Amino acid sequence: MGAARPPTRHYARDRMTTETGLPEPLPTGYRCSDRYVIEAELAPQSMGRAYKASDTALHEVVAIIVLAPALRDQDGVMRFRLSFKKARSTHPDAVHDYGEHRGVPYITVKYVEGLGAAVDVGKAS
16 A cells, blocks of 8 residues: 555645645635636735635626635634624625635625725624
């Protein structure tokens, strides 16, 4: 029997997560859910990493917040989803979409030039 392959692949800049295969951080040009193309990393959010991205379906720029690896357990995913619902009810014009890419939840919100994500969904009130 051959030697076991390591569960994590290492690259010069990015590290693949063991459970999803997503690079951390997402590199420029990475396509998320066949709809969003990452343009740049933004300031961190309370529940994950935020990125400036092109929405290829609507042809606009958005901010996409990807749930942090440390919060990807059942409770963290539930809190992220509840934060999305709360943020959407208090900021309906700024909070766009909830989805998953390779099993990892993400939220898209309005992108504001010079500010980044218009809403920190983990702190929305």
